[in-house]
Amino acid sequence: MKHQRKTQLFQFLDLLPHRWGFALYHKLQQLADKKTLPQKIKPAERTFQTARDLCETHQVPLEGGTLIEIGSGWLPILPYFFLTEGKVGEVHSYDLNEHYQKKAVAALNDFFSTRFPNQFPKVYSTRYPLASGLVYHPKTNLVDAVLPEASLVFSRFVLEHVRPEDIQAMHQKFAKELPSGSHLLHFISPSDHRAHSDPTLSLQDFLQYSEAEWNRIQTKFDYHNRLRLPQYLSIFEACGLEIVFVSHDNPEPGSKRHQQFSALDIHPDFQHFTEKELTAGSIVVLLKT
């Protein structure tokens, strides 16, 4: 869908009462979802493999440990990889919203129990048929939650959707409440998500707007904080966390993505960043308390 039509749709949903807006949003997401389960699992598996390699390199033990996931999203694919292949003991997954759907979780269970017949934990039936070891905390703000004693906190494609003050509050809480030497691993997608479904748009298109202009375009359904890599790192450092590892990519000079970026009129709010900082994408950060 062209980005203007998607924006108009979200702006319409945003006008509805909260419950109706979210009910319709879920229905429309289901209708628009053209990806098969394997197409969703593949990229999540690559994330898990990167996470497992980083944990091995930096001596972050997984086996038998307790993990916290920030932002459960629609399906527990990453928690399931941590429980089966990573052999972790428990994953506590938190989300401000409640996006899991019984049927979709059941289909994921079938996939995992076929692929990992000896490792996939038993499924227990509560509100959702989740594998044992996964504790789902929907409609929960982590900042107010009593944290389990976790050795690793992870998130994938979540922090870019969290307000900067909430990123700071949750990291202050982790620094204060998690045992010293615990780790936090974040996969962050700082690009303009409208460009994912509309390739005519630059991945940095939204950096042309002032905050007020961007707030007139985005809604609660597609909120993006537009933070650049140095801003994430300053928040983590200000919370007293050690930065153990950082990686990111940048568009190849001369590529279509680079040409699209070069054609933008970057808003003065972002002009003090270098090109490398403005275009840093696919960010991976490992932190330590």
Ligand SMILES: C[S@@+](CC[C@H](N)C(=O)[O-])C[C@H]1O[C@@H](n2cnc3c(N)ncnc32)[C@H](O)[C@@H]1O
């Ligand atoms: C793109 S989805 C995450 C996808 C999921 N992590 C995955 O890998 O498939 C972003 C999720 O973060 C959740 N979220 C946004 N702000 C949050 C916050 N402050 N605390 C917890 N979850 C949050 C949203 O409700 C949404 O479910």
